[in-house]
Amino acid sequence: MTDGVSLDSLYKTYDGGVTALDGVTAAFPAGSFTAVMGPSGSGKSTLLQCAAGLDRPTGGRVFIDGAELTATDDTAMTKFRRTRVGFVFQDYNLLPSLTVEQNVVLPLRLAGRRADRHRVREVLDRLGLGDRAQDLPERLSGGQRQRVAVARALVTEPAVIFADEPTGALDLRSAREVLTLLRTVVSGHGRTVVMVTHDPVAAAYADSVLFLADGRLAGSLQAPTADAAAERLAHLGDRVGAEA
Amino acid sequence: MIAVALRNLRHRPGGFVATFLSAFLGAALLMAFASLLDTASGVDAAAGHESLTTTATVGGGWCLIIVAFAVTSTLTLAIRQRDQQIALLRSVGATGPQLRRMIVGEAVAVALVASAAAVPVGLVLGRVLVGLLHDTGQVATSVGAAFGPIALGAGFGVTLLGSLVAGVAAARRAAGHGRRKQRPRLRRLGAALFLLTGANCAVLTATLMYGKGIDAMQTAGQAGIWASIGLALLAPELLRLVTAVLSPLVRLFGAPGELALQGPRLSSAVMPVLLFTGIATGTVYMQGIEDRAAAGTTQPGYAQDIQTLNYVVVGLITVFVAIMLVNTLIAATAHRRREFAQQRLAGATRGQVTAMVALEGLLITVTGVLGGLVAALFTVLPFGSARAGRVWPDASPAAFGIVAAIAVMLTATALLRTARRSVRGPATAAVRS
Ligand SMILES: Nc1ncnc2c1ncn2[C@@H]1O[C@H](COP(=O)(O)OP(=O)(O)OP(=O)(O)O)[C@@H](O)[C@H]1O
Numbered sequence: 001m002t003d004g005v006s007l008d009s010l011y012k013t014y015d016g017g018v019t020a021l022d023g024v025t026a027a028f029p030a031g032s033f034t035a036v037m038g039p040s041g042s043g044k045s046t047l048l049q050c051a052a053g054l055d056r057p058t059g060g061r062v063f064i065d066g067a068e069l070t071a072t073d074d075t076a077m078t079k080f081r082r083t084r085v086g087f088v089f090q091d092y093n094l095l096p097s098l099t100v101e102q103n104v105v106l107p108l109r110l111a112g113r114r115a116d117r118h119r120v121r122e123v124l125d126r127l128g129l130g131d132r133a134q135d136l137p138e139r140l141s142g143g144q145r146q147r148v149a150v151a152r153a154l155v156t157e158p159a160v161i162f163a164d165e166p167t168g169a170l171d172l173r174s175a176r177e178v179l180t181l182l183r184t185v186v187s188g189h190g191r192t193v194v195m196v197t198h199d200p201v202a203a204a205y206a207d208s209v210l211f212l213a214d215g216r217l218a219g220s221l222q223a224p225t226a227d228a229a230a231e232r233l234a235h236l237g238d239r240v241g242a243e244a
Numbered sequence: 245m246i247a248v249a250l251r252n253l254r255h256r257p258g259g260f261v262a263t264f265l266s267a268f269l270g271a272a273l274l275m276a277f278a279s280l281l282d283t284a285s286g287v288d289a290a291a292g293h294e295s296l297t298t299t300a301t302v303g304g305g306w307c308l309i310i311v312a313f314a315v316t317s318t319l320t321l322a323i324r325q326r327d328q329q330i331a332l333l334r335s336v337g338a339t340g341p342q343l344r345r346m347i348v349g350e351a352v353a354v355a356l357v358a359s360a361a362a363v364p365v366g367l368v369l370g371r372v373l374v375g376l377l378h379d380t381g382q383v384a385t386s387v388g389a390a391f392g393p394i395a396l397g398a399g400f401g402v403t404l405l406g407s408l409v410a411g412v413a414a415a416r417r418a419a420g421h422g423r424r425k426q427r428p429r430l431r432r433l434g435a436a437l438f439l440l441t442g443a444n445c446a447v448l449t450a451t452l453m454y455g456k457g458i459d460a461m462q463t464a465g466q467a468g469i470w471a472s473i474g475l476a477l478l479a480p481e482l483l484r485l486v487t488a489v490l491s492p493l494v495r496l497f498g499a500p501g502e503l504a505l506q507g508p509r510l511s512s513a514v515m516p517v518l519l520f521t522g523i524a525t526g527t528v529y530m531q532g533i534e535d536r537a538a539a540g541t542t543q544p545g546y547a548q549d550i551q552t553l554n555y556v557v558v559g560l561i562t563v564f565v566a567i568m569l570v571n572t573l574i575a576a577t578a579h580r581r582r583e584f585a586q587q588r589l590a591g592a593t594r595g596q597v598t599a600m601v602a603l604e605g606l607l608i609t610v611t612g613v614l615g616g617l618v619a620a621l622f623t624v625l626p627f628g629s630a631r632a633g634r635v636w637p638d639a640s641p642a643a644f645g646i647v648a649a650i651a652v653m654l655t656a657t658a659l660l661r662t663a664r665r666s667v668r669g670p671a672t673a674a675v676r677s
């Protein structure tokens with residue numbers, strides 16, 4: 001199986017001197033759904049941002065869909081991301097002055113591509129947002145906003161979708177909707193999804209869980225159940241606590 | 245809440261720079277003109293008492309209107325940009341009156357510090373004005389410049405009062421309702437009043453002042469200033485109109501063009517461009533008409549006063565409004581750091597964000613310059629008719645071209661430099677702050 005994303009000894013040290021990633025090597029097979037878990041501050045967001053080309057690692061290499069992310073300047077990184085990567089944020093990051101539909105087609109328009117209105121409508125319909133296309137984000141609930149954000153991440157048909165705590169701000173029902181949606185993106189459309197989460201129930205939607213502690217890999221779990229993920233996470237906390 | 249206000253000032257001094265600058269410059273200008281009245285007390289008619297009081301009342305009067313307007317609009321803008329912080333404070337239990345005390349407290353504290361800092365500048369500017377009047381022989385050289393209670397009273401009084409009124413109004417808007425409520429009707433009513441006053445002055449100039457020579461300047465000059473303020477108050481409507489007309493052109497630029505058309509309207513940035521263009525164009529052409537009409541004729545003694553005055557006032561106001569312009573644009577753009585970051589996260593390159601800002605700048609400048617041109621006509625047309633007997637001035641459009649070019653240059657520099665600074669660094673960090 002080819003890899004959707006592969007990371008080769010990734011290091012990231014922030015300006016302040018904090019080492020957030022301390023040599024992470026990992027592969028995410030194409031068409032898989034992986035959850036990334038770990039204690040707060042273990043470097044999950046940093047890992048995702050470096051892998052998605054939103055931030056530059058201090059060392060190491062990133063491959064997405066077979067292509068290496070070698071871009072050095074911001075514009076080149078943006079262009080690399082445009083075609084290959086979709087990103088979903090915990091706090092949505094929708095543009096408040098654009099309507100739902102305008103938000104969704106924005107990545108296409110920025111890439112200078114025509115937006116196929118019918119297809120966009122179809123995607124919005126499928127996400128249950130068909131009648132909200134002309135609304136501004138401020139008039140949507142958190143769950144609806146996050147579904148718009150997922151639609152936006154899908155619109156360029158990227159090979160890989162990264163999601164950083166996409167359900168962190170949602171209630172149980174909205175969270176379930178978003179997770180089911182991400183699951184369909186993998187099973188129905190063959191995309192690769194990498195999702196950071198604190199919630200073992202959310203992790204159970206994934207094919208596997210990758211654990212992170214202190215910027216290093218700390219094991220993985222195949223076909224996770226919520227209980228198993230919670231248990232591993234708790235031990236991870238113990239170990240990190242004991243070391244400190 | 246006063247404690248929160250002071251902590252805000254200490255923690256985020258950057259957020260108050262714009263307000264501080266406009267209050268500081270305004271107070272300095274007012275003090276300079278008001279100090280002429282201090283100087284005039286104890287000066288007799290022969291030594292130039294009247295020159296001093298005329299300069300003070302005419303120059304000071306113009307400044308008063310513009311400073312009050314500038315301070316209020318900057319402060320309102322600054323407060324509006326903090327609706328997030330205000331919503332946060334409300335969500336942790338701050339009541340309306342508490343928020344109001346915080347906002348008004350900040351406004352008054354900034355005004356106080358700004359007025360105090362303006363004292364030395366006002367003192368020096370006042371001396372320069374008296375020096376000018378010495379040089380043109382309108383005031384005896386034996387008269388020394390004074391700086392006393394009138395200067396201090398006017399400087400502190402107007403700045404504090406303006407800030408207080410603007411603070412209370414903005415605080416009511418911010419704290420009174422959960423969602424900020426615009427008051428377009430009140431604004432439009434104000435605009436209509438200012439425009440009517442301007443039209444009235446214009447009509448008076450063309451009728452009552454017809455053939456009265458240089459005296460027609462008084463009403464003609466006012467007409468343009470009132471009209472500028474009236475049109476500045478209509479900035480949102482004017483910007484919408486210009487945007488609609490120019491949208492096919494802007495759309496040619498692709499996604500940045502679409503974003504510029506869809507984004508939040510920056511009508512607050514139109515105001516200073518319009519004021520600058522209107523007042524500068526109006527005064528320059530008015531003085532040009534006067535100079536041509538007066539050439540070779542004998543003039544009343546105070547014609548010289550008025551000429552000096554016109555150039556001094558227009559110079560000072562131009563500098564003031566230019567600083568306001570840069571000030572407002574920087575404040576309006578810096579506050580959009582998060583918006584720019586979100587666009588970049590959605591796939592916009594830095595170049596695309598900058599292009600969007602440039603196109604917005606284009607819409608702002610076109611609106612401001614055209615509006616200013618219309619406002620200037622309130623001065624130029626009636627004065628031309630009253631002074632030279634011809635409505636359309638016999639003058640080259642070059643001066644207007646220069647004014648417009650200065651407006652374009654100031655807007656472009658301020659906008660692009662701030663935008664470039666705001667897109668520095670990774671976008672992921674910018675959405676978090
Ligand atoms: N922009 C930054 N500048 C400096 N240090 C940072 C920055 N972002 C993160 N860090 C540090 O890097 C480490 C890892 O942060 P990261 O955000 O990746 O953790 P995380 O696992 O996502 O945590 P959480 O679960 O709380 O979101 C932390 O120690 C954090 O303080």
Ligand SMILES: [Mg+2]
Binds near residue numbers: 044045046164
């Ligand atoms: Mg995180």
